[in-house]
Amino acid sequence: MSSDPPGFELPLRLFLAFRVLIDELHAELARQGHPDARPMHGFVLQAIMRGGDTAVELGRTLGVSKQAAGKTVETLERLGYVERAVDPRDTRRRVVRLTARGFDMLERSARIFDDLRGRWAAELGEERLRALEADLRRVTPPDVFRLDVPGWFGGQ
C-alpha cells in the first residue's frame, strides 16, 4: 500500500513554514522600528559577528563575490546597521562593525523568533516541536551558516 503523501508536498511545506516565520518576523520588526530590514540583512549581520569582519571575509562566509559582499555592506551602512573603520594594523582592511542599531535589530529578531517558536510550541506542543527540530537536524547539514542564499532561486 502506498498511502504516503506525495513527495512534492514536503519541500513546499518546508518552504511555506520558513516563509511564515520570516514574514512574521519582518512584520513585527517593521512595527518595532526596523521597517527597512530585509530577510538577508539579519543573516548578514549574524555572519559579520561570526568572524566575517571585512567585505572579503564576509563574501567567503556567505558564498558570494567580494564585490557583492561589498555592495551589501554599503547598503547596511546606508541603513545604519553597520559602520566601517580602517584597521590600524593593516590599512588595506576596512573592518565592518555592527552599530548599536545593528545590535538592536539582532536582539529584537532573536526575541521575535523565540516568541514565534513559543507560538508554534503552543500550537503543536513542546514535545512535537522538539521532535520536529531534532528531525530537521538529522536531514540538514550541521553547519547552519553556510547558506549560500543569494539568488540561488531563479536564474534562467
Place this chain on the structure above:
Amino acid sequence: MSSDPPGFELPLRLFLAFRVLIDELHAELARQGHPDARPMHGFVLQAIMRGGDTAVELGRTLGVSKQAAGKTVETLERLGYVERAVDPRDTRRRVVRLTARGFDMLERSARIFDDLRGRWAAELGEERLRALEADLRRVTPPDVFRLDVPGWFGGQ
C-alpha cells in the same frame, strides 16, 4: 527553566531542509536529461497546469506582473518545456501548454521527490516523517500554491 532551543534555529533548519531537497532534485534532474531545469521552472509548470494557461493568468497565480510571467514563459518555451498557441475563440490570448518534455520533467520530478521522501522516511522512520508533515500542515496556510516566490528574498 528555558532550555528551549533558540528560536532562530527553526527557520534556518526549515530553509536548509528545503534547500537539501531542491538541490538533490535538480542534481538528479540534471542526470536524467534536464540540466537546464531551475527551481522555479517546476513550480511554474505546475502553475500552468492548475489553470494558469495564459501569461496574464499565470502572473496572477504566481503573484508577479504579466510582463514577468511573459518572460518566464518565453524562457520555458526556449527550453522546450512549453509551447504557445493562439486561442481560436479569443485571438488575443496565447494559450500556454506543456510539451511532452514539460510533462516528462514534471513526472520525473514527482518520482524524484517521492524517492527523496522515501529516504527521509528511512532515516527518520515513517511515523516521525508523517508527524513532521502533519505538524507543518498545521503551521502553514492550506493553499500550497500561493507561493509568491519570485525574488522575495533579497532586495536592498
Place this chain on the structure above:
DNA sequence: CTACGATGGTCAACGTTGTTGTCCATATAG
C-alpha cells in the same frame, strides 16, 4: 632594502529578472 607575489578594496561593464509605463489589437457591453 628592495622587489615581487598575495591580498583587501573599488570601479566599470554586463547578465538576469523583476518592475512600471505605454501602446496596440481584440473582445464585450451598453
Place this chain on the structure above:
DNA sequence: CTATATGGACAACAACGTTGACCATCGTAG
C-alpha cells in the same frame, strides 16, 4: 457603433549578482 476592459508586447529602469581590471598595501625572499 462606440466605449471600456483585457491580453500581449516593447522599452526603460532598478536591484542584485557576476567577472575583469586596477590600485594600494602587506609580507617575504633575495
